[in-house]
Amino acid sequence: MNYLNKKTIEDIDVAGKKVLVRCDFNVPLADGVITDDKRIRESIRTIQYLVDHGAAVILCSHLGRPKDEESKKACTLAPVAKRLGELMGREVQFTTDIIGDEAHAKAAALKSGEILVIENVRFFKEETKNDPEFAKALASLADIYVNDAFGTAHRAHASTAGVADYLPAVCGYLIQKEITIMGGALADPKRPFVAILGGAKVSDKIGVITNLIDKVDTLIIGGAMAYTFSLAKGGAVGDSKVEEDKVDLAKEILDKAAAKGIKFLLPLDTVAADAFDPNANIKLFEAGTIEDGWQGLDIGPKTQELFADAVKNAGTVVWNGPMGVSEWDRFAAGTIAVAKAIAESNAISIIGGGDSAAAIEKLGFADKMTHISTGGGASLEFLEGLELPGIACLNDKD
Numbered sequence: 369m370n371y372l373n374k375k376t377i378e379d380i381d382v383a384g385k386k387v388l389v390r391c392d393f394n395v396p397l398a399d400g401v402i403t404d405d406k407r408i409r410e411s412i413r414t415i416q417y418l419v420d421h422g423a424a425v426i427l428c429s430h431l432g433r434p435k436d437e438e439s440k441k442a443c444t445l446a447p448v449a450k451r452l453g454e455l456m457g458r459e460v461q462f463t464t465d466i467i468g469d470e471a472h473a474k475a476a477a478l479k480s481g482e483i484l485v486i487e488n489v490r491f492f493k494e495e496t497k498n499d500p501e502f503a504k505a506l507a508s509l510a511d512i513y514v515n516d517a518f519g520t521a522h523r524a525h526a527s528t529a530g531v532a533d534y535l536p537a538v539c540g541y542l543i544q545k546e547i548t549i550m551g552g553a554l555a556d557p558k559r560p561f562v563a564i565l566g567g568a569k570v571s572d573k574i575g576v577i578t579n580l581i582d583k584v585d586t587l588i589i590g591g592a593m594a595y596t597f598s599l600a601k602g603g604a605v606g607d608s609k610v611e612e613d614k615v616d617l618a619k620e621i622l623d624k625a626a627a628k629g630i631k632f633l634l635p636l637d638t639v640a641a642d643a644f645d646p647n648a649n650i651k652l653f654e655a656g657t658i659e660d661g662w663q664g665l666d667i668g669p670k671t672q673e674l675f676a677d678a679v680k681n682a683g684t685v686v687w688n689g690p691m692g693v694s695e696w697d698r699f700a701a702g703t704i705a706v707a708k709a710i711a712e713s714n715a716i717s718i719i720g721g722g723d724s725a726a727a728i729e730k731l732g733f734a735d736k737m738t739h740i741s742t743g744g745g746a747s748l749e750f751l752e753g754l755e756l757p758g759i760a761c762l763n764d765k766d
């Protein structure tokens with residue numbers, strides 16, 4: 369799926385217009401206090417551009433999973449509006465209304481350069497159902513729609529896609545970055561193009577593998593996924609995590625990679641543990657020789673070297689899924705080694721996937737990567753080549 373031709377906020381005239389922006393303000397909260405305001409900080413560039421160019425800016429988002437009245441209280445966007453105001457150093461209005469009279473009155477009174485946050489769109493069940501009446505009511509607050517919430521771009525909801533039926537629709541800077549970097553790499557990668565896939569399950573990544581196998585020069589498999597492939601090659605995997613029902617599929621993938629003549633790298637050695645426990649005993653095995661009672665939790669040193677070497681001269685690296693249980697220090701070495709190799713290469717480096725992004729940040733490599741995708745599920749679906757309704761709905765450049 370290629371969205372390189374989508375209009376952005378820079379392609380339209382926003383002066384004097386009311387602009388409805390779908391943000392990703394789905395921030396973590398503890399007792400009403402924002403514990404990480406990264407998503408708010410990241411949203412500012414788009415909002416600032418609109419304010420600077422004379423738009424009256426109406427912001428909407430979802431936050432958490434509000435169900436009943438009690439959970440709604442914990443999912444209000446009021447603290448987000450307050451924090452945004454602090455971060456931007458300007459007044460940010462807030463209304464507890466969404467599509468009612470108060471929201472309309474406040475939106476109507478909003479002047480150029482002013483900002484209004486409306487309440488959590490998921491307070492209406494019509495939001496996730498992409499109800500056309502609800503979408504129309506949201507759209508009636510504004511003259512232009514901007515989607516900048518990449519994290520929900522894989523969902524066709526009223527505020528992420530439905531509104532675009534009623535307004536001119538363009539993307540903000542966050543979605544634009546995903547389109548140009550991730551979309552650009554998938555459409556026309558600088559070669560050699562290396563994909564590194566890891567994480568917990570083959571079944572989670574099948575879509576990504578089948579999409580990327582047609583595009584890459586090298587496919588690297590690490591993480592727990594590697595043991596299903598090892599089994600497919602007749603190896604002994606001990607008590608490692610495997611998906612027995614995916615062994616045939618793993619064989620098919622191995623055959624396809626061979627037929628295509630792409631480089632397909634699997635681990636040469638494995639750091640195994642005698643329990644799924646951060647303090648378990650550790651033993652190193654050659655791939656395919658893991659004894660019973662031991663489970664592979666990270667790639668071994670020879671594999672680190674093999675994978676690092678494959679990355680060294682890459683033009684583009686797409687990475688999804690840690691090489692081992694990187695949440696635990698003793699099983700993070702493989703993930704660190706690969707991150708370091710990417711950081712030291714000149715490749716365009718793109719990280720997709722929630723746990724992968726978290727691992728890269730925690731291990732301190734975030735600023736060394738070209739792009740860390742901001743949406744977990746959305747970036748996976750992008751890598752799978754699936755349509756993202758929140759981007760597909762936006763207007764194309766003339």
Ligand code: ADP
Binds near residue numbers: 593609690694720748
């Ligand atoms: P992402 O969210 O980036 O798509 P995944 O959710 O697929 O990544 O995978 C991340 C999870 O995979 C982590 O919780 C990690 O502990 C787990 N994992 C990686 N390697 C192994 C392994 N060898 N055994 C068990 N779990 C693993």
Ligand code: MG
Binds near residue numbers: 721722723
């Ligand atoms: Mg995950």
